[in-house]
Amino acid sequence: MILRPVRDDDEDAELVRQITAAAFAPVPAHALGAGPPARDARAARERDRARHLAGTDPGGCWIAEDEVAGPVGVALSSRREGTWGLALLAVTPGAQGKGVGKALMARAMVHGRACLRGVICCPPDPVAARTYRRAGFTLHPAVRLAGAVDPARLPAPDGAVHEGTERHRDLMDSVDRRTRGGAHGPDHEVLFRHHRLLVVDDLAGSGYCYADERGVEALAATSRRLATRLLTAALLSAPAGRPVRVAGLTAEQEWAVDVGIAAGLEIANAGYVCLRGMRPPQPYIPSELFA
Known part of the structure; x- marks a missing residue:
């Protein structure tokens, strides 16, 4: 497995979207905006975010690629005035449990090593919660x-x-x-x-x-x-x-x-x-x- 920076181009923006869709499928029943227009709008937002962060924070945005399976994970993070934020950590189902998320998280955190503060929105996923806690984050339970x-x-x-x-x-x-x-x-x-x-x-x-x-x-x-x-x-x-x-x-x-x-x-x-x-x-x- 290799880690490479996310490029600020349409190809990588779509690749990030595809990895994200695979990692978080199927969509929970309570998720909103299931119609085609809403899905298209969500995809546009995700591609826009990927290109934006690849441009502003190239050191915080990484794609994991497997020699056989191809792209299997992505991390997007930013550094803003001493506050580091993880915008996305996604690993495709076939690569989960193999250290891909841990490697991506470690590389993204290097981008925020000089930051005093860190923020992550974590889904109700026990693996993600464990990853973030091991990285030194306090988990504050949230509701929607x-x-x-x-x-x-x-x-x-x-x-x-x-x-x-x-x-x-x-x-x-x-x-x-x-x-x-x-x-x-x-x-x-x-x-x-x-x-x-x-x-x-x-x-x-x-x-x-x-x-x-x-x-x-x-x-x-x-x-x-x-x-x-x-x-x-x-x-x-x-x-x-x-x-x-x-x-x-x-x-x-x-x-x-x-x-x-x-x-x-x-x-x-x-x-x-x-x-x-x-x-x-x-x-x-x-x-x-x-x-």
């Missing part, structure tokens, strides 16, 4: 909210929420630094391309939320009150009757669980938010694309 929003049960936001633009980049980076210790920086370019951006900015503080028809991708704010306002606005904007999803909620995000309960969403266990060198950010919903 899922289902169709009942707008009649959800109170209106307690203040103004605005459509965000790329001009809000400095605001978002500032909120990121306050909540997670490091800005997402260039990652906002990808998030903005594929999601609607909601922003609050008033005398009480500031915050932002990325959302689409599938649910919430990321949220950060300077207070629980503003985070509640943003999440409420995002859920109320969901298409009527369509299931949405909000994942990565640790015990520190009870404000988000309360909003989900008010909206009629179901709560279920959903893996871990894995952290190193930091306490759980709050109020914060991690990005499953970038952590």
